[in-house]
Amino acid sequence: MELFYSQNVQDRHILLDKEESGHLVRVLRHKSGDRINVMDGMGTMYECVIVDDSPSAAVAAIQQAHTQWGAHPYDLTLAVCPTKNSDRFEWFAEKATEMGVDGIVPVIGERSERKVFKTERLQRILVSAAKQSLKAKVPAVCAPVSVKEFIQASKEKDALKLIAWCFENEDKRVSIKDAVKAYEGKDIIVMIGPEGDFSPEEAKMAVSAGFQPVTLGSSRLRTETAALVATGVIYYNYCL
Amino acid sequence: MELFYSQNVQDRHILLDKEESGHLVRVLRHKSGDRINVMDGMGTMYECVIVDDSPSAAVAAIQQAHTQWGAHPYDLTLAVCPTKNSDRFEWFAEKATEMGVDGIVPVIGERSERKVFKTERLQRILVSAAKQSLKAKVPAVCAPVSVKEFIQASKEKDALKLIAWCFENEDKRVSIKDAVKAYEGKDIIVMIGPEGDFSPEEAKMAVSAGFQPVTLGSSRLRTETAALVATGVIYYNYCL
Numbered sequence: 001m002e003l004f005y006s007q008n009v010q011d012r013h014i015l016l017d018k019e020e021s022g023h024l025v026r027v028l029r030h031k032s033g034d035r036i037n038v039m040d041g042m043g044t045m046y047e048c049v050i051v052d053d054s055p056s057a058a059v060a061a062i063q064q065a066h067t068q069w070g071a072h073p074y075d076l077t078l079a080v081c082p083t084k085n086s087d088r089f090e091w092f093a094e095k096a097t098e099m100g101v102d103g104i105v106p107v108i109g110e111r112s113e114r115k116v117f118k119t120e121r122l123q124r125i126l127v128s129a130a131k132q133s134l135k136a137k138v139p140a141v142c143a144p145v146s147v148k149e150f151i152q153a154s155k156e157k158d159a160l161k162l163i164a165w166c167f168e169n170e171d172k173r174v175s176i177k178d179a180v181k182a183y184e185g186k187d188i189i190v191m192i193g194p195e196g197d198f199s200p201e202e203a204k205m206a207v208s209a210g211f212q213p214v215t216l217g218s219s220r221l222r223t224e225t226a227a228l229v230a231t232g233v234i235y236y237n238y239c240l
Numbered sequence: 241m242e243l244f245y246s247q248n249v250q251d252r253h254i255l256l257d258k259e260e261s262g263h264l265v266r267v268l269r270h271k272s273g274d275r276i277n278v279m280d281g282m283g284t285m286y287e288c289v290i291v292d293d294s295p296s297a298a299v300a301a302i303q304q305a306h307t308q309w310g311a312h313p314y315d316l317t318l319a320v321c322p323t324k325n326s327d328r329f330e331w332f333a334e335k336a337t338e339m340g341v342d343g344i345v346p347v348i349g350e351r352s353e354r355k356v357f358k359t360e361r362l363q364r365i366l367v368s369a370a371k372q373s374l375k376a377k378v379p380a381v382c383a384p385v386s387v388k389e390f391i392q393a394s395k396e397k398d399a400l401k402l403i404a405w406c407f408e409n410e411d412k413r414v415s416i417k418d419a420v421k422a423y424e425g426k427d428i429i430v431m432i433g434p435e436g437d438f439s440p441e442e443a444k445m446a447v448s449a450g451f452q453p454v455t456l457g458s459s460r461l462r463t464e465t466a467a468l469v470a471t472g473v474i475y476y477n478y479c480l
Contacts, residue, residue, distance in 0.1 A: 098460075099461070
C-alpha cells in the first residue's frame, strides 16, 4: 500500500510538499483523478483523489478520513540517551516506530559521551518508518534535554514511569515485565541511560520523581538494544 | 570487562590469533603476567594469565574455566530471509545475539529479492556482539539454504517450530505470544520470510513439517524487525 505524508491538511484538501509531490508524480507517475492515501503524521489517514498533479505542489481532495489509523492501545514515551554512533540511535527509533511509540526524547546524561543530537534527520527516518508500518501517527521527536530536565518535567505526570540502569542497586530493581504487567493504565514513560549508565545522582532524582528502577534481564545490552527490548515488552503486553 | 576471543584452546593454554593478539598487546598494552578473560565462542570463558605477549601470536595459560558463561535458558534458531539491504540483516543479528540466540540461518525464499548472502562479515559482527553482551557462546551462522531445504531439514526436529507470514491465512494464525507461552520445552525454531513474504507453497510445506503459523501483532513489520520481535518474545518468556 502506497502512503503519502503531509501535515498541510486544509478544510477539504491536502497539499503535498515538493518532495512528496515529486515522488507522487515523477516517480510513481500518478495523475489527476487517481486515488491516493495520505497520512497527516497526527493519526489520521485520508483517502483522496488527486486534483492537481503538479510535480512540485500536488493537491488531493479528501474523500474519507480514518482517525486513529494504525494506532496502538498505549501511549509510550522513550527517553533515551543518544548513542556515540548516531546510526544506532536512528535504527532503534525506526524499529520502535514500526512497533509503536508516541514520543522519543533524546536525553543527555551526566555520563553521556554524546552531548549534542540533531533531530532533523531522525524526523525524516520516522516518517518513512510510519509509512512503512502503515501508521498515520509519526512519533514526536523532542529536542534534546538533560536527564535532570526530563525527570523534572515528568515529575507530575500520571504514568507508569520506568528507569533502566545497569550496574547499581541491582537488588532494588524489578523485572520490566513485572512492572508492565502490574500496570493497568496506558501511559508509559521509559528512560534508558547512556553507555556509561546514569549517574547515581540522576538515578536518585528519578526515583524521587516516581520512576521505578527496572531490569531488562541478565544480558548486558547496548543502549539502543535496551530501548528496543523495553519497547518490545510494551508491544508484547498491549499488542500481542 | 575486557573479553578476548579464541577458538584455539589447547590442553592448558589458549593461542590468540593475529588480530586478537594485536589488540591485546599493541592496543591495550597487556604484558606477560597480566590476567585476561578469553571466551571460546562455544560457551566457555577462561580466566587466564598471559605467558607470551607476542603482538602477533599471544599465548595465555588457563587458570579457571567457566562453562555456560552468559548462557540463556533456551535454544533458539532463527531462519530469516536476508533483507535487500545487508545492513538490516546484520543489525538484527547483532541485536538478537545481545538478547540471546543460538543459530542464525539465512534462508532464501522463492520470493526473496536477495538470493546470495555472505556470512564471513556477519560472523565477525556476532563475535563482537557476544563479547559486548558478555556471552561466551557466539551464535552459529549457517551457510544460506533455500526455505524448502530448511523446512525439510527441520521436519524431524523436536522443537517449537513457528513460521511468521504476513498476509495470507490470517484466520489460522495464533499470536506468537500464545504459542510460546503454551510451550514447555526449550528448543525453538522461528522462520521469518522475505519482504515479499513466503510463497503459498513454502507456507504449506512448513505447516506440513510441523511449523505453526504465528502473527507478530497488528503492526506491519519489516523482515528484520519481525525477527527481532520474535527474539524479544522468547527473551521475554525465558529471561525477564
